[in-house]
Amino acid sequence: MAYDYKPYPYRRAPGLTAPEPRHKVLIVGAGPIGLAMAIELANHGVRSVVIDDNDVVSVGSRAICWSKRALEVLDRLGDVGARAVAKGVTWKVGRxxxxxxxxxxxxLLPEAGHKMPAFVNLQQYYVEEYLIDEALRRPEIEIRFKNRVVGLDQSTDHATARIETPDGAYELEADWLIACDGARSPVREMMGLAFEGVLFEERFLIADIEMTADFPPERWFWFEPTFHPGQSALLHKQPDNIYRIDLQLGWDTDPEVERKPERIVPRIEKVVGDRKFRLDWSSIYTFQCRRLDSFLHGRVIFAGDSAHVVSPFGARGGNGGLQDVDALGWRLAAVVRGDAPGASLAAYDRERTFGADENILNSSRTTRFMTPADGIERLFRDQVLRLAGQVPFARTLVNSGRLSVPCTYALTGADDPALPLAARPGSVAPDAPLGEAWLLDRLGREPVLLAIGRAAPKGVTVPVLELAAEGWVRARYLGGAGAALYLIRPDQIVAARWQDADAATIADAVRAMWEGRE
Amino acid sequence: MSLTLQPNFQDADGFYAALLATHKGLSEAESAALNARLILILANHVGEKATLDEALKAARATG
Structure with a gap:
């Protein structure tokens, strides 16, 4: 059934009547990234105002593939992660x-021993609905619908936004402004920032259809299907009997013509055969990979699509944005509280531009494979496909999307190479079952020292979680070692690890973490 | 393993003849496609990134 878009209540902003006291944080954009940002800041005790020019959730499914890491991030935001998994279609097989x-x-074989599945398909509007429900429960968050930024100014210690509402315009000051206002970011435009990258000369039709069918929960991708000759196509299941269909159209097509239902419906009929369906939503898009040179501009911070865009098919847009939230929330909260220097935010910029570059690299390679230029590119692509049906090695070259996995940040925290590579500094701390509970759930919102198979040294200043050296914890954190100490950041990234260290060494690693030391 | 540009064929003349024979009767486009598959097959056999990088460089530099 079609999603029921309920408008959220608009309220007259206090700033229309009298100047408001300066806010701590203003978040522009109540999409998944802006909302998650507000809740994550609230988790760390920081108040924010979220403004959005609209009053409904995302129109159309848009981001649909939520990765394990994104689900882990959402799982720290009240019940959002649990609701997303319960509603979404869990899948792991791609053909x-x-x-x-x-x-x-x-x-994608979610090996056992993780709370979250590899991927869940769920329309962006549901994720936004769950995030709004959670945000509205938090006293630290105020959401203002139908509030649109039309002007921006900043000084050394705050930003000022000029905001238009149905009742007129007002100004709002905040110590920090986070621009989560999407790929066409008005904030970025107002600041005149370059958004450099690549536009691929290709067009795709993206459509959601409602259809009763027994397709399994798998990702089906076709190169040159007989129903859509010479192009590529994707079919992916979402909840509510909604299917996502992506069809490559070629650069020569006219988007204004192609977006007409009388053009779309026959194309889809060729994909789904004689099954009855209803066209729920469609869009025509081009592939672009771009990012801001820096995500930090004085008191204005960019996160999500406003900072970086990638072509689809790698599930790296929404998931990449949630990892921005993850990397920024605890740091900005510490700066707002006065516990960390403003300069520590440089580490957010460093880590997430690195993450964006990895996402852009992967997405660009996929796009190149899916839409080869005429000549040698197409020759190699076609021969890879020809070989792939016959010899095993060529399958590794077939690229219909390398699905989002979190990058490993280049951290300089202490490491012991005898410990497992997958848990090295810069990586997400691997989850593991702890009886009926999960390790990631036990980490909390502060840095924590895992003392595995041993006691923590005396005098450690961060919370300690002692774990027995057994089962998945042993496999993922010790490998062949007998015991280890892991310093985990509030965003669940491994900051440093040792087989043995004294309290002073650990205290220095904690300081380095808060300072964002390179 | 690093790339060798020294003679390494067991039977250089025999390979050359076999290469031509493999292309026999193919159109120019079919030959180009066969060459592409051959490169991919050999590249996978080599596997090692450093050697492949050297080979790509050597091919470009000798053109």
Missing amino acids: TRHHEAEVYAFD
Whole structure:
């Protein structure tokens, strides 16, 4: 059934009557990134105002593939993660076909011992609805719908936004402004910031259809399917009997013509055969990979699509944005509280531009494979596909999307190479079952020292979680070692690790973490 | 393993003849496609990134 878009209540802003006291944080954009940002800051005790020019959740499914890491981030935001998993379609198998023959299949194989699945498909509007529900419960958050930024100014210690509402305009001051206002970011435009990158000369039709069908919860991708000759296509299941269909159209097509339902419906009929369906939403888009040179501009911070955009098929847009939230929340909260210097935010910029570059690299390679230029690029692409149906090695070259996994930040925290590579500094702390509970749930909102198979040294100043050296914890954190100490940041990233260290060494690593030391 | 540009064929003349024979009867486009598959097959066999990088560089530099 079609999603029921309920407008959220608009209220007259106090700033229309009298100047408001300066706020701590103003978040522009109540999409998934802005809302998650507000809740994450509230988790750390920081108040914020969120403004959005609209009063409904995302129109159309837009971001649909939520990665394990994104679900872990959402899981720290009240019940959002749990609701997303309960409602969403959990999947792990992808099939890639050339013409009609399968050339490559992957199983994202969530090895046992993780709370969250590899991927869940869920329309962006549901994620936004759950985030709004949670945000409205938090006393630290005020959401102002139908409030649109039309002007921006900043000094050394605050930003001033000029905001238009149905009742007129007002100005709002905040110590920090976070621009989560999407790929076409008005804040970025107002600041005149360059958004450099690549536009790929390709057009895709993206459509949600409602259809009763028994397609399994798998990702089906076709190169040159017989129902859509010479192009590529994707079919992916969402809840409510909604299916996402992506069809490559080619650069020569006219988007104004292609977006007409009388053009779209026959194309979809070729994909789904004689099944009955209802067209729920559609859009025509081009592929772009761009990012801001820096995500920090004085008192204005960029997160999500306003900071970086990638072409789809890697699930790296929404998931990348939630990792921005993860990397920024605890740091900005510490700065607002006065516990960390403003300069520590440089570490956010460093880490997330690195993450964005990795996402852009992967997405660009996928796009290149899916939409080869005429000549040698197409020759190699076609021969890879031809080989892939016949010899195993070529399947590794078939690229219909390398799905989002978190990057490992280049941290300089202490490391012991005898410990497992996957848990090295800069990585997300791997989850593990602890009886009926989960390790990630036990980490909390402060830095924590994991003392595994040993006691923590005396005098440690951060909370300690002692864990037995057994099961998944042993496999993921010790490998062949007998015991270890892991310093985990509030965003669940491994900051440093040792087999043995004294309290002074650990205290220095904690300081380095808060300072964002390179 | 690093790339060798020294003679390494067991039977250089035999390979050359076999290469030509493999292309026999193919159109120019079919030959180009066969060459592409051959490169991919050999590259996978080599596997090692450093060697492949050297080979790509050597091919470009000798053109």
